[in-house]
Amino acid sequence: MNLPIAFEKKMKHLLGAEFDKYIACYENPRYYGLRVNTGKISVEKFQQICPFKITPIPWIENGFYYDGEEVSPAKHPYYFAGLYYLQEPSAMTPASRLPIAPGERVLDVCAAPGGKATELGARLCREGVLVANDISSSRAKGLLKNLEVFGIGNMLTVSEEPGRLMDYFPEYFDKILIDAPCSGEGMFRKDKRMIKAWEEHGPEFFAKLQRSIVTQAASMLRPGGMMLYSTCTFDGLENEETVEYLLESCPEFHLVEMEGYEGFVCGKPEHTKSGNPDLTKTVRIFPHRMNGEGHFLALLQKGQATPRMKPALKSKSGGKLPDELAEFCQDVAFPLAAERLDIHGGRVYYMPDGLPELRGIRFLRTGLLLGELKKKRFEPSQALAMYLKKEEYAHTLDFTLEDDRIRRYLKGETIDVESIAGPKAKGWHLVCVDGFPLGWGKLSGGTLKNKYLPGWRDQSV
Numbered sequence: 001m002n003l004p005i006a007f008e009k010k011m012k013h014l015l016g017a018e019f020d021k022y023i024a025c026y027e028n029p030r031y032y033g034l035r036v037n038t039g040k041i042s043v044e045k046f047q048q049i050c051p052f053k054i055t056p057i058p059w060i061e062n063g064f065y066y067d068g069e070e071v072s073p074a075k076h077p078y079y080f081a082g083l084y085y086l087q088e089p090s091a092m093t094p095a096s097r098l099p100i101a102p103g104e105r106v107l108d109v110c111a112a113p114g115g116k117a118t119e120l121g122a123r124l125c126r127e128g129v130l131v132a133n134d135i136s137s138s139r140a141k142g143l144l145k146n147l148e149v150f151g152i153g154n155m156l157t158v159s160e161e162p163g164r165l166m167d168y169f170p171e172y173f174d175k176i177l178i179d180a181p182c183s184g185e186g187m188f189r190k191d192k193r194m195i196k197a198w199e200e201h202g203p204e205f206f207a208k209l210q211r212s213i214v215t216q217a218a219s220m221l222r223p224g225g226m227m228l229y230s231t232c233t234f235d236g237l238e239n240e241e242t243v244e245y246l247l248e249s250c251p252e253f254h255l256v257e258m259e260g261y262e263g264f265v266c267g268k269p270e271h272t273k274s275g276n277p278d279l280t281k282t283v284r285i286f287p288h289r290m291n292g293e294g295h296f297l298a299l300l301q302k303g304q305a306t307p308r309m310k311p312a313l314k315s316k317s318g319g320k321l322p323d324e325l326a327e328f329c330q331d332v333a334f335p336l337a338a339e340r341l342d343i344h345g346g347r348v349y350y351m352p353d354g355l356p357e358l359r360g361i362r363f364l365r366t367g368l369l370l371g372e373l374k375k376k377r378f379e380p381s382q383a384l385a386m387y388l389k390k391e392e393y394a395h396t397l398d399f400t401l402e403d404d405r406i407r408r409y410l411k412g413e414t415i416d417v418e419s420i421a422g423p424k425a426k427g428w429h430l431v432c433v434d435g436f437p438l439g440w441g442k443l444s445g446g447t448l449k450n451k452y453l454p455g456w457r458d459q460s461v
C-alpha cells in the first residue's frame with residue numbers, strides 16, 4: 001500500500017523497532033465485526049441462533065468477528081430486526097470502556113452513524129436519556145435510523161454544534177462520549193480514501209477542532225461524571241496532546257485507568273510537552289498488536305466520583321392519553337405516562353423523563369415516535385415496532401427465518417398469513433422473525449397489508 005512519506009516517518013518515530021511489523025500488517029486482510037444488541041437479545045442466545053460463523057472478539061463482551069468475504073450480515077432478517085450492528089472491532093472499544101448504568105443521562109457528541117451511540121443506548125435499558133448529536137444533519141439521519149432499528153426510544157437525535165448544546169445542558173450529563181472527527185490513520189487499510197483525505201486535512205486541522213469539542217463537552221458533564229475521548233487515528237497531536245490540553249484547560253478532570261487487554265498499548269507522555277505520567281492511562285490499539293484496525297481512547301473523570309443527585313428537573317404531571325392512542329394501548333403490555341407525551345401535527349412522541357427546556361435545538365427526533373393520530377384512529381410507527389418486544393404486544397405474526405414470507409415482507413410485498421393468523425384475525429399485527437419484531441402489518445381477510453416503512457425496505461434482489 002502507498003502510504004504518505006510524512007505518515008510513515010511519523011509512525012517510525014512512534015513505533016520504533018515495531019514499525020516493520022506494523023507496515024507488514026497492511027498486506028493482511030481487514031477484520032469484520034458485529035456487535036450484539038443486548039437490548040434485544042443476550043449474547044448467549046445470539047450465539048445459539050446466529051446462522052453464520054462468528055468468533056468472539058476477546059476484549060469486547062458482545063463483539064464477534066465474521067468472514068466479510070463469505071457472508072453479508074447486512075442482508076439478513078436479524079439485521080433488520082436490530083439484533084446486531086456491523087462495526088470494525090477496534091471501534092467497539094470506546095463504548096465498551098465507558099461505564100453506563102440504566103437511568104443515566106448520556107451524551108454522544110459526534111455520534112453519526114451510531115456505532116457507539118447504539119451500544120450506549122442499549123446499555124441504558126430504556127431508562128434515562130441518550131442525547132445523540134452530530135453536526136452533520138445528513139449523517140444524523142443515518143444515526144436516527146440506526147437508533148430506531150436498535151429499538152432505542154429514550155433518546156434525542158440532535159444536529160448541533162457542541163457549543164450550542166452547552167447552553168441547554170450545563171453539567172447535565174453523567175457520561176459523555178466524544179468519538180472525535182480525526183485524520184483517520186487507523187482506517188487506512190479498511191478504506192483507502194482515508195489516505196487521500198489525510199493528505200488534504202491532517203492532524204493539525206483536526207487537533208484544533210478536537211480541542212474545541214472536548215472543552216465544550218467538559219462543561220456539560222456533571223461533577224463526578226465520566227467522559228471518554230476516542231479517535232481512530234495514531235497521531236499524538238490528536239490524542240495524548242488533545243487530552244493534555246483538556247487536563248490543562250479543565251484541571252478538575254483526571255485520567256482514569258480502563259479495563260485493559262493484552263494488546264492495548266499505553267499512551268506516550270514522552271511525546272507531549274508536559275510529559276504528564278498519567279497519560280500512560282490512555283490506550284492505543286494497533287493493527288499489528290491485535291485483530292482490529294486502530295484506535296485511541298482516554299477515560300476521564302470530572303472531580304471525584306460522586307453518586308448522581310436526584311434529578312433537579314421535575315417532570316410534568318397529569319394529562320390523559322388521546323382516545324385513539326388509549327384504544328391502541330389496550331394491546332400494549334406496559335402503561336404509558338400521559339405527562340410524557342408530546343404531540344405535534346398529529347405525531348405522538350414519548351419523551352424521556354427529566355429533560356431541560358429544549359426550544360431552539362435542531363432535532364431530528366425527540367423521544368420515541370409512537371405513531372400518528374389520524375381521523376379517529378392511531379397508526380403505530382416503525383420506531384414503536386422496533387422498540388416493542390414480542391411479548392409486549394397482544395397480536396403478533398411470528399415467522400421462522402426459513403419462511404420465505406419474511407424476506408417478502410421486508411421487501412414491502414403483501415403476504416398471505418391465513419395459515420398462522422386464522423381467518424378471523426384483523427387489525428394491527430406486529431410481524432416478527434423468530435420472536436424479534438420487524439414492523440407492522442394490518443390484517444384483514446387473511447391478507448396482511450404491509451406497513452413496513454418504505455424507506456427501510458430491503459432493496460436487494
Ligand SMILES: C[S@@+](CC[C@H](N)C(=O)[O-])C[C@H]1O[C@@H](n2cnc3c(N)ncnc32)[C@H](O)[C@@H]1O
Pocket residue numbers: 091109110111112113114115116117133134135136139160161162179180181182209213
Ligand atoms: C469518527 S466520526 C463518529 C463515528 C461515530 N461515533 C460512530 O461510532 O458511528 C466523527 C463524527 O463527528 C462529526 N463532527 C465533525 N465535527 C463535529 C463537531 N464540531 N461537532 C459534532 N460532531 C462533529 C462528523 O460529522 C462525524 O460524523
